[in-house]
Amino acid sequence: MIPFAKDEIDFGCDGHVHTKLCHHAEGEMDEYVEAALACGLKEIIFLEHFETGINYSESTWLSADDFVFYQEECQRLAEKYDGRIRVGAGVEVGLNPQRLNEIRDFISSYPWNRVGLSYHYLESNGEHVNMLSRKQENIKRFDALGHEKVLTQYFNDLLAGLEKLEVDVVCHLDAPLRYCHGVQFVTEHLYLIDDILVEMARRKIALEVNTSGFTVRGEPFPGAGIIDRARRCGLRFVAGSDAHRPQDVGRFFDRLKGVRGGPLPVPY
Ligand SMILES: [Zn+2]
Numbered sequence: 198m199i200p201f202a203k204d205e206i207d208f209g210c211d212g213h214v215h216t217k218l219c220h221h222a223e224g225e226m227d228e229y230v231e232a233a234l235a236c237g238l239k240e241i242i243f244l245e246h247f248e249t250g251i252n253y254s255e256s257t258w259l260s261a262d263d264f265v266f267y268q269e270e271c272q273r274l275a276e277k278y279d280g281r282i283r284v285g286a287g288v289e290v291g292l293n294p295q296r297l298n299e300i301r302d303f304i305s306s307y308p309w310n311r312v313g314l315s316y317h318y319l320e321s322n323g324e325h326v327n328m329l330s331r332k333q334e335n336i337k338r339f340d341a342l343g344h345e346k347v348l349t350q351y352f353n354d355l356l357a358g359l360e361k362l363e364v365d366v367v368c369h370l371d372a373p374l375r376y377c378h379g380v381q382f383v384t385e386h387l388y389l390i391d392d393i394l395v396e397m398a399r400r401k402i403a404l405e406v407n408t409s410g411f412t413v414r415g416e417p418f419p420g421a422g423i424i425d426r427a428r429r430c431g432l433r434f435v436a437g438s439d440a441h442r443p444q445d446v447g448r449f450f451d452r453l454k455g456v457r458g459g460p461l462p463v464p465y
């Protein structure tokens with residue numbers, strides 16, 4: 198992977214930051230903005246979790262009331278920090294293939310600065326299993342279901358959802374099953390990734406380079422192979438830390454400038 202050039206990605210903007218409203222992050226929203234200022238960013242975009250119709254043991258997303266409060270807070274912070282740093286209100290929409298109309302209605306009900314698309318929860322026998330979780334109960338379910346099958350469904354559903362939803366960014370494209378052992382993409386996955394990238398290029402949807410991957414596996418989500426492929430498709434990139442703590446805002450952005458070579462996770 199050639200290091201990102203300045204005009205290819207905005208290193209001054211962290212476009213993927215959470216808040217304690219999603220129940221698995223910590224710190225006040227003001228603290229996230231202060232952290233962004235401290236590391237010299239020009240813009241921070243909160244990208245909180247929206248999910249709908251998910252049957253899971255805990256809520257990792259905001260309620261309807263939370264989103265009202267969240268929008269007000271983003272607005273308050275944008276005014277408070279006006280002239281020092283831009284503060285945006287965004288949403289990380291979790292795909293649920295059964296609820297596309299509801300998702301579409303939700304997206305259009307607020308004036309978002311950024312809409313990211315993710316796919317966390319896979320439906321299995323009437324329950325949902327979190328594809329991005331490190332919890333053993335999730336990992337065991339995916340081991341039983343079969344990684345290859347799960348990933349094929351993930352990419353297929355994501356492509357179908359992408360075709361029907363208006364979004365700005367696709368988040369951490371290759372992150373599912375990141376905590377399962379021995380996960381490998383097969384040719385079918387690579388073709389589906391290609392189709393997703395082509396659809397994104399056609400609609401000018403950006404690809405997120407999610408730097409939380411450096412903690413998990415030493416390279417961002419997605420990895421070098423997909424980034425190279427996206428580059429050849431002419432995609433735009435945006436950087437996001439996926440911070441769930443103020444101190445993680447802007448994490449590893451410097452490494453995006455210097456990432457070079459290394460084994461490709463995907464044999465393009
Ligand atoms: Zn989260």
Ligand SMILES: [Zn+2]
Nearest residue numbers: 213215289439
């Ligand atoms: Zn996130």
